[in-house]
Amino acid sequence: MNPTVLIIEDEKDINYLLSKIAESEGCRTVSAFSGTEGLLACERECPDLILLDLMLPGLSGETLLRILREEKQLLIPILILSARSALRDRVALLKTGADDYITKPFEPEDVAARIQAALRRSGRLPDRTDFLSYQNVKLYPESRKVTVHDNEISLTAHEYALLLLFLQAPEKVYSRENLYELVWQNGYYGENNTVNVHVSNLRKKLREADGSGKEYIRTVYGIGFRMK
Numbered sequence: 001m002n003p004t005v006l007i008i009e010d011e012k013d014i015n016y017l018l019s020k021i022a023e024s025e026g027c028r029t030v031s032a033f034s035g036t037e038g039l040l041a042c043e044r045e046c047p048d049l050i051l052l053d054l055m056l057p058g059l060s061g062e063t064l065l066r067i068l069r070e071e072k073q074l075l076i077p078i079l080i081l082s083a084r085s086a087l088r089d090r091v092a093l094l095k096t097g098a099d100d101y102i103t104k105p106f107e108p109e110d111v112a113a114r115i116q117a118a119l120r121r122s123g124r125l126p127d128r129t130d131f132l133s134y135q136n137v138k139l140y141p142e143s144r145k146v147t148v149h150d151n152e153i154s155l156t157a158h159e160y161a162l163l164l165l166f167l168q169a170p171e172k173v174y175s176r177e178n179l180y181e182l183v184w185q186n187g188y189y190g191e192n193n194t195v196n197v198h199v200s201n202l203r204k205k206l207r208e209a210d211g212s213g214k215e216y217i218r219t220v221y222g223i224g225f226r227m228k
């Protein structure tokens with residue numbers, strides 16, 4: 001699920017621009033054009049982040065910020081937008097519970113970066129989709145996480161390296177020599193049994209995590225191993 005950003009800003013052009021910026025960061029957006037509308041939208045939409053203008057008809061941004069933090073006990077990031085103002089106001093707002101303060105006029109890149117940073121700090125960034133997968137197995141190179149049926153499994157460094165190779169080319173047949181050179185990178189394979197042992201451990205972990213008895217790594221007789 002993409003995070004929802006609620007934009008509370010009475011100037012339509014700015015509200016529109018902010019929603020385009022948030023959408024370009026992979027967020028869903030909801031727009032409100034007054035403080036009271038913003039409060040209702042907040043209760044209705046359960047946003048993951050709020051962009052809040054200060055000068056608003058109805059409830060002011062300051063009042064709304066206080067209501068959201070003190071009465072509603074809302075914990076999501078709230079980023080304040082306002083024309084340049086005194087440092088004193090900024091400090092007071094941060095004390096009331098604003099997470100960040102963006103001065104108008106703003107640069108779209110700056111707003112985008114602050115939205116990203118606030119979502120990351122609060123653990124609400126969209127799930128990264130860059131993973132390798134084959135059937136029920138997923139491998140996330142960035143975090144070195146491996147899941148089967150979305151349950152994380154624990155692999156040794158060598159098992160992980162083997163699985164990465166298999167997932168990069170499920171149809172490719174790797175010889176034992178190939179795998180040894182690519183994973184252990186320390187010279188001649190010879191007659192040793194290292195690759196067999198690690199492949200069989202990896203195979204066992206995948207099979208047990210899958211729970212269906214399915215074999216994820218096949219032996220190609222006389223040649224080596226492949227996934228598909």
Ligand code: CA
Nearest residue numbers: 010053055056
């Ligand atoms: Ca305004």
